[in-house]
Amino acid sequence: GEDVEQSLFLSVREGDSSVINCTYTDSSSTYLYWYKQEPGAGLQLLTYIFSNMDMKQDQRLTVLLNKKDKHLSLRIADTQTGDSAIYFCAERSGGSYIPTFGRGTSLIVHP
Amino acid sequence: KAGVTQTPRYLIKTRGQQVTLSCSPISGHRSVSWYQQTPGQGLQFLFEYFSETQRNKGNFPGRFSGRQFSNSRSEMNVSTLELGDSALYLCASSLARGLNTEAFFGQGTRLTVV
Numbered sequence A: 001g002e003d004v005e006q007s008l009f010l011s012v013r014e015g016d017s018s019v020i021n022c023t024y025t026d027s028s029s030t031y032l033y034w035y036k037q038e039p040g041a042g043l044q045l046l047t048y049i050f051s052n053m054d055m056k057q058d059q060r061l062t063v064l065l066n067k068k069d070k071h072l073s074l075r076i077a078d079t080q081t082g083d084s085a086i087y088f089c090a091e092r093s094g095g096s097y098i099p100t101f102g103r104g105t106s107l108i109v110h111p
Numbered sequence B: 001k002a003g004v005t006q007t008p009r010y011l012i013k014t015r016g017q018q019v020t021l022s023c024s025p026i027s028g029h030r031s032v033s034w035y036q037q038t039p040g041q042g043l044q045f046l047f048e049y050f051s052e053t054q055r056n057k058g059n060f061p062g063r064f065s066g067r068q069f070s071n072s073r074s075e076m077n078v079s080t081l082e083l084g085d086s087a088l089y090l091c092a093s094s095l096a097r098g099l100n101t102e103a104f105f106g107q108g109t110r111l112t113v114v
Helices: none
Strands: A004-006 A009-013 A018-024 A029-037 A043-050 A055-058 A061-066 A071-076 A085-093 A105-110 B005-007 B010-013 B019-024 B031-038 B042-050 B053-057 B064-068 B074-078 B087-094 B109-113
Touching: A004 A085, A009 A018, A018 A029, A018 A085, A018 A105, A029 A061, A029 A071, A043 A055, A043 A061, A043 A071, A071 A085, B005 B087, B010 B019, B019 B087, B019 B109, B031 B074, B042 B064, B042 B074, B053 B064
Parallel strands: A009 A105, B010 B109
Antiparallel strands: A004 A018, A018 A071, A029 A043, A029 A085, A055 A061, A061 A071, A085 A105, B005 B019, B019 B074, B031 B042, B031 B087, B042 B053, B064 B074, B087 B109
């Protein structure tokens, strides 16, 4: 079945760039998503990318997709303490309405 | 526009009891999905409802059930609670079922089974 893998933790200094990586196995993935979950809250969609795109930029966020390697990354420029949260990668394949989520990467931003 | 509302926010139950969680989707949204989030398993899909019908079901035992009402509000029920059912239960609503429709999540119900 589908599988989405992420590293569990990432620690960065405030002002640096953060790069959160994700790999997936379903080659028919059509939409790939990044969600953010702050403590005590639900998931908030940050951005998504279609599988026919290589890159998408939205303010401080840059999503890169390497479809050949099934690798997705989220880069956060000028990381702030408010960016500390859990970031989930998710994918949706052409045959399913249900996204498959990774386990989430805890981003810790320290001064 | 109100977001997805889940009630209650926190719940403590004892083993063997049953529990019902509620989710009110964003007005106009017809698709509601439920997820279980635990530190060990991450986000696991439970089921999806659309127009009062269960359209997809995850790999959970029959103790987990749900339903959707004509106003799109949804409930999930867990019977004969086990300690391992302690988790954050998240509900997500979306306008339709297309792949390009965004899912909006509620804040979740934190269930603790003691």
